[in-house]
Each structure stands twice: as structure tokens, then as C-alpha cells.
Amino acid sequence: MTRAVLALRAPSANRVYTAAAGPLVLAEARWVLGAHLGPGVVVRERTVGGMHALEVRARAEQTVDEDRLDTLLGLLSTTYGLFEIAGEGLLRPLEASSPLRHPEDLETILKYPGKTNEQFTALLVNLAASLSTRRSGLFDGTLSLLDPMCGRGTTLNRALRLGLSPIGADIDRKDVEAYRTFLTTWLRTHRYKHQISSTSLTVRGEQLGTRTLAELAPDKAAQRAGLAQQVTVLGCDTARLGEVLAARSVDAIVADLPYGVQHGAHGGGGVQRSPLEVLRRAAGTWRSLLRDGGGIALAVNRHTLDHDAAREALAAAGLTVLTRDGAFRHRVDQSIDRDVLLAVPSNHPRLEQLAALDALQEETPT
Structure with a gap:
């Protein structure tokens, strides 16, 4: 160049x-x-x-x-x-080729309180994918992406536009149903070929929640060309995803942790409100699903989750944080001081090379 x-x-x-x-x-x-x-x-x-x-x-x-x-x-x-x-x-x-397959409104049309900014969601997906040894799958649709706290699907919609077949999970039934309703309406409005089904999510006789599966393609020609995609939404506790999904099957995990409000995981007879407790309970499960060459981009609120505490919780699960405290720090509102932690399995084959990228953030080119 x-x-x-x-x-x-x-x-x-x-x-x-x-x-x-x-x-x-x-x-x-x-x-x-x-x-x-x-x-x-x-x-x-x-x-x-x-x-x-x-x-x-x-x-x-x-x-x-x-x-x-x-x-x-x-x-x-x-x-x-x-x-x-x-x-x-x-x-x-310059005319750069783009892997984005679907119209922009798949990401932007749905509005609701607390929705993650679409540009920030794209940033998280880009970062998590870049950490994977299978990062080239971002361009041919083969990268496996999981949002273990998907809410109403902002990350899932970004992944769909990239041509991926993502998996999401959320414990909030209302959010899961709201996403199903939105996606169904969007696919019908745009006249996509699609099928959506919801079934009970049962493991060893215990009902954990629901499983929603959508298959979609812009038209029959795309289906015949092998461009059909799937999105799976599991309405269950994120800490129990290891009972539902195959071990070491995910290339990239993108999660926007709860900011100290009701979210995320049942435990002790109630719903966990502490982001740190959610992370402690779920990080081991996320690591078990992540390939050794995979990566995680985790958004946190510095007011409710200290960087060192998050690093320790991830380390206990076999994950190494690559980014320093405040690497992506920015204010959202008075109650949210947001940052991003990038982490990979401690036995990631490119751990040293990825860790060295942190030094690039200090450069001031002439």
C-alpha cells in the first residue's frame, strides 16, 4: 500500500x-x-x-x-x-465491497428505551470478530456469533446484515417476544422468504424457556445460492447456555452487560441485579462455549462494574482481558460511564500478538 x-x-x-x-x-x-x-x-x-x-x-x-x-x-x-x-x-x-446484505432499517427502525446505539453495536461486533482466529468468517458469513444477553436483538440484527447466522439469549420473555414480533413484521414488510417458529426449550425433562428459530433469505434466488440465514433466540438464563449449545462452538461473543438494573440471570430465588454477580455466574459458561481462538467484546458501566473486578471474574473463567481500564470509555448519560473490555481465552493461539495491539492505542502518528 x-x-x-x-x-x-x-x-x-x-x-x-x-x-x-x-x-x-x-x-x-x-x-x-x-x-x-x-x-x-x-x-x-x-x-x-x-x-x-x-x-x-x-x-x-x-x-x-x-x-x-x-x-x-x-x-x-x-x-x-x-x-x-x-x-x-x-x-x-473509493468503492469498497461490503458484506452487508440487508437494508439499514433492520438495525435502525426498532426504537425502545435503553436500546444500544447502532454504531456502538457495530463497534462491538467488529472488535469481537477481529479477536477470532476465524475472523475472515466475517466476510463470508461463517463466523459464529453469540449475544448471551441479546435484549431486543440489536446485535442480532447487525450480525444478520453481515450475513451471519447469530445466536442470542435473554431471560426476559417480553424482550424475546418483542424481538420475534419485530423480526416477523420486518421480514413480511420487505417480502423476504422466511419461516419463524417457537418451541419449548427443554433439557433432561426440565423446561428452561423457549427457542425461537427464524430462517430467512431476500428471495428464492438467494435461497438457491446458499445465502439463506438463521437467527436463533433462546429465552433462558444465560448461565445455562452450556446445557443448550455445543461446547467450543462460538467464534465471537458480544455482550452489553446490565447497568445495575433487573437483567441477566436467576439465582438464589430471584433475578440478579448486580452486573458483577451476573458476570461471575455466566463467564464460565461463556468460556465453555467459546473456541480457544475466539474473542469477547463486553460493554460495561464503570459506575456499577469496576474494571479490576471484571478482569478478575473473567480470569477466574479462563479469560484474559487485553484492554486497559478506560480504553473505550465514554459517557452515555449521568448514570452510565461506559467502557469496553476485550478478552480472549487464556490459551488463545495469538494471545501475544493481540496483547501487543494494546500498545498501538498510545501512538500519536505524525
């Missing part, structure tokens, strides 16, 4: 998130590009004509796959457009 590429940053519908997006997408780009392409790319923030952007250049004497770079830049959570820097004051538009 001898050129420089500019990725213009799209604004967010959320004003607060837009204000924080610069450092977040810079960190995202350094992790994602570093994991996929190696440390041969330098990324910095830049303002062009009053518009915020990322400038990406290869390090001296480094060779980078330009097509893969353009695709990765196009998938970053806030990318609005790509340009090659053709000279002083000159920008040439």
Missing part, C-alpha cells in the same frame, strides 16, 4: 455518542486493522473541510492488502465514505 486513505465519519442520531465517537472509532480502527492486517498500518484522526475522518497509511516498507483494508474501513462503525488522498487537497472516492 503506497496510498493514504481517508474514512469520513458519519454523525450519530445520538448527540452524546457523536461527541465521543472520535476516540472510539480511532481505537476501534487500530484494534480491527491491527488484528486483521498486522501492525503495518498507521491510523490518526483528521479534519477535512470541517468533517471528521480517519487517515490511514502504511508504515514504511510495509505491504498491506489494499482491497481488504478498504473493506475493513467500510465496515467500521461510523464510516460514511472512503477516499484516496490523491494529492494536496485532492480526494478520489
